[in-house]
Amino acid sequence: MSSALEYWPAPPPWGWAADDLDHLPYEGPNGEPDFFKHVELIDGALVFMSPQRRFHERLIRGLTERLDAEAPTHLSAVQQMDVKLGERTRPCPDLMVIDAEAAADNARTFYEAREVHLVIEIVSPESVERDRKLKPLRYAEAGIPHFWRVEETDGRPVAYVYERDPATGAYALTGIHHGHLAVQVPFPVEVDLDQLVK
Incomplete structure (x- = not known):
């Protein structure tokens, strides 16, 4: 070939x-x-993908640090690494929480969906359709249990938090977080979203 x-x-x-x-x-x-x-x-x-804005970069860095600090030892946060969802789909999410064992392998160029516990996409003007519609659908189909989408509203981050419903195989919205995010799954974590972009 x-x-x-x-x-x-x-x-x-x-x-x-x-x-x-x-x-x-x-x-x-x-x-x-x-x-x-x-x-x-x-x-x-x-x-x-278009060049990153500073807002985007600050959120990626801040969320990675916060999630890594709070994650149990068997999990680890990684940024801008691919996840292979099938033979023809391999997106590069802004941030993922994955098995720590997979994260420890420095030779990896992508992770399998079964190793991923949470995917986070930070929406850019050019990625709105992909991040709101297409990619969450593919992540849910692949069985990834948690998805967060972070958007900018009036210069502040707003986090939309989803959990995969095992009955439908689709994501269900569990909360919209302005300024402060607090969740119990995939592990307990609190994040001052506004502080991340200051």
Whole structure:
């Protein structure tokens, strides 16, 4: 089989596969540095993510530190690592809480859905549709039990917290948190959301 990149910028006839992401080059087809640095695979399509805003970066850093500090020893928070949801879907969430054993493997480029306990997406202007509709659907289908979506409203973070309903296999909203987030699952944690972006 030929390399998928031989068909760039069109997808290969057989479509992009999750494992193709491990073989993307450092440079783009015309020598652009870091061309494939922020790319994810959603339903066989490569999605290039826009540059991060400072609001986004502060939330990722702050939530990672807070979750890591409160997580039980068998769990660990990681940021901007891929999760393989199937042969043709490998998104790169902003933040995940995963098995500590998986996090300890420094050779990993992605995690399996069964190793993930919580996915957090911080919504950017260009990712609204994916983060509100498409990605949560795929995370729930893969069996990931918890999903948080964080949006910006008037310069402040608002967290939408979901839990997977085992009867339907879909996420159910369990709370909308303004300024302060407190939950008991996947483990007890409290976060001053406003403080993270100050």
